[in-house]
Amino acid sequence: MKTLQIFLLACLFTIVSNSEAVAQSKKAETFDVSGNCGMCKSNIEKAAKAAGASYASWSADSKKLTVKYAKNTSAAKIQQKIAEAGYDNAGAKASDEAYNKLHGCCQYERTLKAEIKTAKDDKACASGADCCK
Numbered sequence: 001m002k003t004l005q006i007f008l009l010a011c012l013f014t015i016v017s018n019s020e021a022v023a024q025s026k027k028a029e030t031f032d033v034s035g036n037c038g039m040c041k042s043n044i045e046k047a048a049k050a051a052g053a054s055y056a057s058w059s060a061d062s063k064k065l066t067v068k069y070a071k072n073t074s075a076a077k078i079q080q081k082i083a084e085a086g087y088d089n090a091g092a093k094a095s096d097e098a099y100n101k102l103h104g105c106c107q108y109e110r111t112l113k114a115e116i117k118t119a120k121d122d123k124a125c126a127s128g129a130d131c132c133k
């Protein structure tokens, strides 16, 4: 009888510690990702999942992406992948090349980039903006 009790206790312990490990290995994060439309939503979520996120949901209204991921990836990796898909986000900027590849309706205003860049931005100055003076 005592052996059975120990066995059951061991089982219970294993179940509890396993579920704790699962809970700890899953992280959820929400950050800004620029974009316009439903096509952007699908591109952004696809990129996040390609980077290893188990869950990705982007809102066109709030421009925020919520991801869930385990130890196989990180927020930085996910943000990098989204930038590679052409979308500026809180952790990484898209290259002009990636941005230009986006469908016309998806070429969002790059306000997030403007915030990150300094006043020395060549392109902004070429337009004769005040930052040149």
Ligand SMILES: [Cu+2]
Binding pocket: 035, 036, 037, 038, 039, 040, 041, 105, 106, 107
């Ligand atoms: Cu779009």
